[in-house]
Amino acid sequence: MSRESVLSHTETTTHSQSIGVENQDVPEEQEIDVLAVMTVLLRGKKTILKFILVTAALAALVVFVVMKPMYTAEAIFLPPQSAPGSGMSQLASQLGSLGAIGSLGGLKSSGDVYLGILDSRTIADNLIKRFDLQRVYKIAKVSDTEKKLKARSTFVSGKDTLITITVADHDPKRAADLANGYLDALYEQNGRLALTEASQRRLFFEEQLEREKNALADAEVELKKTQEQTGLIAPLGQAQVEIDAIAQVRAQISSRRIELSALKQAATNQNPGVVRLQTEIDGLEQQLQRLQNDSGTRQNGNVLPATAKVPALALEYVRKLREVKYREILFELIAKQYESARLDESREAPLLQVVDRAVVPDKKSGPPRALILFASCLLGAFFGASWVILRAFIGTLQKDPAKATKLEALRQAALQR
Numbered sequence: 001m002s003r004e005s006v007l008s009h010t011e012t013t014t015h016s017q018s019i020g021v022e023n024q025d026v027p028e029e030q031e032i033d034v035l036a037v038m039t040v041l042l043r044g045k046k047t048i049l050k051f052i053l054v055t056a057a058l059a060a061l062v063v064f065v066v067m068k069p070m071y072t073a074e075a076i077f078l079p080p081q082s083a084p085g086s087g088m089s090q091l092a093s094q095l096g097s098l099g100a101i102g103s104l105g106g107l108k109s110s111g112d113v114y115l116g117i118l119d120s121r122t123i124a125d126n127l128i129k130r131f132d133l134q135r136v137y138k139i140a141k142v143s144d145t146e147k148k149l150k151a152r153s154t155f156v157s158g159k160d161t162l163i164t165i166t167v168a169d170h171d172p173k174r175a176a177d178l179a180n181g182y183l184d185a186l187y188e189q190n191g192r193l194a195l196t197e198a199s200q201r202r203l204f205f206e207e208q209l210e211r212e213k214n215a216l217a218d219a220e221v222e223l224k225k226t227q228e229q230t231g232l233i234a235p236l237g238q239a240q241v242e243i244d245a246i247a248q249v250r251a252q253i254s255s256r257r258i259e260l261s262a263l264k265q266a267a268t269n270q271n272p273g274v275v276r277l278q279t280e281i282d283g284l285e286q287q288l289q290r291l292q293n294d295s296g297t298r299q300n301g302n303v304l305p306a307t308a309k310v311p312a313l314a315l316e317y318v319r320k321l322r323e324v325k326y327r328e329i330l331f332e333l334i335a336k337q338y339e340s341a342r343l344d345e346s347r348e349a350p351l352l353q354v355v356d357r358a359v360v361p362d363k364k365s366g367p368p369r370a371l372i373l374f375a376s377c378l379l380g381a382f383f384g385a386s387w388v389i390l391r392a393f394i395g396t397l398q399k400d401p402a403k404a405t406k407l408e409a410l411r412q413a414a415l416q417r
Contacts, residue, residue: 037389044388051384052377059376063369070366071172075165075179075358079114080190111157114186118155118165121146123185130181131174153182162355172360179358187352198344204262205338212334216327223320246288247322251329253284259337 124146154166169175260277397403
């Protein structure tokens with residue numbers, strides 16, 4: 001082998017060995033960096049321990065002195081179950097079929113309805129006024145008080161269809177009272193809202209009854225004025241029979257029309273009940289026409305015989321009396337329909353079945369003191385380790401004159417205003 005070949009082989013071997021040594025130095029340097037960081041942390045273990053003790057002491061001060069204990073009360077009730085064939089079950093079935101095409105699939109059961117009612121603003125305002133929560137929470141605005149009450153209240157519907165009301169408060173008795181207050185407010189709302197077909201009919205007839213009551217009072221006032229002006233206090237003989245007959249027929253027509261309007265809210269024009277009522281109304285209207293126009297000497301709406309011979313004051317009195325009779329009969333008919341609707345509603349009324357009323361809790365539910373103290377220790381350890389590493393890094397920079405100059409310039413720039 002020539003001298004040049006030997007030198008070339010030697011240089012190649014030396015270069016390969018040098019590359020291998022450099023490659024082996026990388027993980028060794030990385031291992032040294034990790035060890036250096038661990039060494040720095042161990043040297044600053046007292047500082048880290050101080051951070052842990054300080055944060056733990058502050059957390060203990062907050063937990064045991066500043067933060068008040070919380071108590072949680074729980075009430076459980078069973079929402080009304082819809083009977084087969086009732087309005088609620090029919091509505092649920094209709095919503096279920098629509099939900100199959102993806103348009104209305106949110107309402108799963110009647111429990112969802114009561115969860116929505118519990119979370120309503122009306123019930124929250126009721127509890128705020130009842131327990132004076134604005135003063136208790138020391139909040140000026142009602143809307144902010146509602147938010148805090150809702151944040152402390154939880155409503156959960158389980159798989160067993162039971163609904164659980166959970167309320168947290170610093171006062172255990174107030175927590176139980178608020179949970180039971182939700183039950184009372186829900187019971188009141190349940191009776192007020194028209195959740196069934198019978199309730200809707202009851203509300204309709206109630207409105208009509210109030211309207212007819214006011215109309216009857218107005219008619220009685222007008223009759224009283226006429227009596228005072230004319231001095232007449234009794235109807236006129238033969239005209240009385242016809243007045244009563246026409247008033248009876250008119251009242252029956254109005255009653256049938258109101259009953260027809262109520263029925264049309266839930267039925268079509270082809271419904272047998274609708275057809276029957278319409279036929280009765282037509283027959284009564286024909287009967288009224290015959291009663292009002294059976295004599296050539298009478299004008300439309302004038303039921304007095306020989307009208308030209310009756311004084312004008314007596315005629316006015318009869319008309320006022322006829323209006324009062326009409327309103328009285330109509331009021332009685334609507335009152336009967338209203339009472340019937342109330343009875344139907346009482347049979348179909350959804351009743352809340354309370355499983356457990358809330359009792360005063362005897363154990364604290366919060367705050368989680370052990371967890372907070374543990375988290376504060378971890379946080380103190382993190383801050384302490386960060387401070388030790390940062391201090392060591394700055395010390396390393398200060399040993400290098402060039403880096404120390406840059407560090408001082410950075411400090412001066414930070415202090416400038």
